[in-house]
Amino acid sequence: MKSDSNLEKVLEAGHFAVTGELGPPRGNDVEVVRKKAQYLKGIVDAVNITDNQTAMVRMASWATALIAKEMGLEPNYQMVVRDRNRLAMQSDILGATALGINTMLCLSGDHPRFGDHPEALGVYDLDSINLLAMVKKMRDEKKFLSGADLKGAPRIYVGAAANPFGDPFELRVLRLAKKVAAGADFIQTQCIYNMAKFREYMKQAHDMGLTEKVKILAGLTPLKSAGMANYMATKVPGLDVPQDVVKRLKGVPKDQQAEEGIKLLLEQIQEVKEIPGVAGVHIMAIEWEHMMPEIMERSGLLPRPQL
């Protein structure tokens, strides 16, 4: 084992993994974190703690991760290259792992332009692939990026994101291959709504031998309403929400759209389970953490393995 990560244990034992997501609050209220964490406790193998997602300032990812950890969850510490240079990233990784964080996810991060401080300078000292390689180097070679020896090296299971729906499509699997070459142990994908395209992506990944080298978790986000479906379809760059998905939610009365969204999610879970090379699901219930117990209950994915 490369780490003490529960996610690593579950995936390496060959179980179909389930990860969730917890967005840190826009303030320092610990109770908000605890409440969200309570909904996820015991029903997912790890929970992604987002890092200033959508470029909005929030409680630090590592700090939120530690609160979740205290409550018995396995945090997947997200780190974006937008807000830190290589010095800050390495010191945060050392601090986070010293305090028991075992899993992390390396990301580029949304551009500052979208957030609450659009005037900010995006750092982008490294890109997400450089960050992955740096974490692997710290763990496996016990060295800083500079090459100097670490006195105490992190044991951490390291992952990356992949968006099968960004353009150019033919570059997407090649970019995945680079992330695998750089050291990704696992991948969590962008939310999938276009299942045909995802199948094609997975086929390409499988044909290149990537699914043997990396554990791919299919990203899914339940749609709470037709409005949200429409928003995801038209306003979020790099997402592919086919019109029939939007129509399906629009086709039911407003008070039943949330239920329809959950039904769709449950069907998607079954569909991705059948796709060769999919090692698990990453369910991002955005500001809907309280629905996760019901979703997981109905998904047939409970109980989670205790390893």
Add this chain to the structure above:
Amino acid sequence: MITAERKPIEEIMEYVAPFKKILLLGCNECVTVCYAGGRKEVGILASALAMAMMKKGQKIEIDEMTLERQCDPEYVEELARVIDQYDAVCSMACGCGVQTVAARYPGKPVLPMVNTEFMGASEQQGVWAERCRGCGNCVLAYTGGICPIARCSKSLLNGPCGGSDNGKCEIDPSVDCAWQLIWDRLKSLGQTDLYSRIMEPKDWRPAGGGGPRKIVREDLMS
């Protein structure tokens, strides 16, 4: 070339308010090419400023002059014979020009009339776009001649982020995704293998991270 745009007239009026007689100084290089601070723009600003100040009931005397290059001491020397007549020099050159003039004439206020923006190229009449960040270690040989540092909004070295949408960048549909351009060109060059190579973390020292940059060519020094 270096691109620039003239500052708003209100800001310029604030700068010149304390002075009675100024020299409006153009530059015949980059700022001429991008219509920001050449001889013609000096004339336009001189008239606009005189009128705006008159409207406010403030009197100012403005002389016009345009140097071949404001970033070169040889040309800046030409000012020596006239500069004493003026309370301030209002430079329409880029920041390099403003500073060269200021360094040569320590007692004279030298004020910027333009905002210096980026190193760019002309895309069409009236449109300039950023092409180079001057990072000091050119990677264009590996990226089909399209710069990911200057043209990707996140300066990503290893491919497009998840926000590349139909060839456009997530920040704005009017911005091309640099990695889409790179990929298209690598394909047309038959060099798609270059994409698989992982570009290592960039050394930002030659890009300015190592402090102010300087080129010293001893073979040219006298």
